[in-house]
Every structure is written in structure tokens, then in C-alpha cells.
Amino acid sequence: MSIRVRFMILIGVLSLLAILGISVASYKFSINNAMNEARDKGKLVFNFLESARLHFKKVQRPRILELAGPGQRVPVELKSGFALTRGVWAEFEKKVPDYAFRQATPSPLNPANKADDDDMKIIDIFRNDPEITSTEGMISRKGDPYYYFAHPIHVGESCLRCHGDPANAPEWQKKQYGTDQGYNWKAGEVASAYVVYVPLKKALEQAKKSAVDLVLIGVVCILAFMLVIWFFFSRYIITPVTMLEKRATEISLGKNLGEPIRTPSRDEIGSLARSVDRLRISVEKLLQRLRG
């Protein structure tokens, strides 16, 4: 195999390895970035909803109850924080349909809050370790990748008035929600979890696309680079060396001794050419002397 081909293969393989390494690193970097961004978005959405709920609880609800007067029945939309966040989300969801917020509850009063299989995985994390106050990570939801951010909702004694034994629950509630679900919760248990799901699909696809683009651009650059090297190799090394090899063979056979070897190059090839030329002159003189 010629030195030029060997050199090209070496350069090609090394550059390809370098570009693959860079692509993998860039892919990991993009994925990491996508995760961090999703985490920030999830926290932002969660904190915003939580703030809306707290404002309702601290400011609006007491005013509503006060205005209604004691013993007056206030509709659930005007007194439940859970109804408020569900309502806010229903509006928000119209603007960002690929996000999801869940007040995921295995046994809810309102069927809209019923935990699905993905929610259950997160609720189980809280149920298995009651010390955990929040959790986050990646999850596949209906086949698509999401980043989730979740907080547990613990049951307190005060909740049991409505979520404990249905016999003790308010009549209006039983009428509105039935008695099948949302009851018999136990004090201290994790009854539910707030979960924000941030879509990762687009970001992950983008990361993959960038990595593939990088490889393609890298391969084109490597090819262009190799073409330039091929040209310089041919012009400055292969062609002069082939010529010198031909002339050295001729000299060894005593042919063409009168024709000088000219080279303008001042590098190693140039000095080799000058040496071969001196050899040619020496052989020519030697032969002349022998003949004479």
C-alpha cells in the first residue's frame, strides 16, 4: 500500500474518531441542557400554580366565606384550592397543550384528578418514603419523554371531615361527587401528588438532529481536508520521490547521466534531489574516466 494511501487512511480514521467523539459529547451536552431547562420550566409552572392557590387560600377564600355569611353553602369552585388550580390549569393547558399538571389522586372526589399509571409511579415514590418532600426526573408518558416535577399531598386530620368516612361527609359533597371515590383516606398517608410534566420530545429530537448534523458537517470537512492533503502530498512528496526513484534507477544503469536533476524545493526532498544529482555527476565522471 502506498505511503499516501496509508497516510490518508490514518488521517481519515483519526478525524472520524474525533468527530464522533465531539458529536457524542455535544449530544450529551444538549440532553443535559434540555433536562436543566425542563427542570426550570417545571419548577416555574409549579411555583406559579402554588402561588395562585396560596393567594386564593389566604385572600380570596376568607373574603368569599365572609361575604356568604355563616352557614351559607358556597359552591365548591369558590372554596376549594384544588378546584382553583384545576381551573387555572384548564385555561393554561389551552395555551401549552403538551404540558401537563396533575393533582394526581388514586381515589379522588373529582374524576379529572384520577391518577393514571404514570402518576401512580410518582405517588408510589412518595408512599414508599414519606420523608421525601419533592421528586423529579425523566418519565415516559404515553410513549413520549417528559421531565416531571412533583410534590406529595399528605392527609391531615382536618381533611377527614370530607375525605374520611363518607357517612360524616357533607351532604352537598356526596350529592355532587357521589361516595364511590375520594373517601376513606387515612391521616398521615400520601393521598395525592402535584405533578408537572414538561415535554422533552422536541428538545431530545433537536439534540439528536444537531449531533447528526455535526457528524455530517464533520465528514464533509474531513473529506475537504483530505483532498487538500492529497494534493500537497502528491505535488510535494509523491511526484518528486517517484521522479528521484526513476532517476536513481537510471543512474544505477548508467542511463541519462547527462541530464541534470533540477529541483527548486529547499526542504528534505530538495536536499535528497541534490544528493542524487551529485551522485549522477560522480557516476558520470567515473564512467568518463573509465572510458577515457
Ligand code: HEC
Ligand atoms: C369541606 C370539604 C373538604 C375538606 C375539609 C378537604 N377537601 Fe379536599 N376536596 C374537597 C372537594 C369537594 C374536592 C373536589 C374539588 C374539585 O372538584 O376539584 C376536593 C379535592 C381534593 C383533592 C383533589 C383530588 C380529588 O379528590 O378530586 C385533593 C388532593 C384534596 N382534596 C386533598 C385534601 C386535603 C389534603 C385536605 C386537608 C388538608 C382536604 N382535601 C380537605 C373537599 C374537601
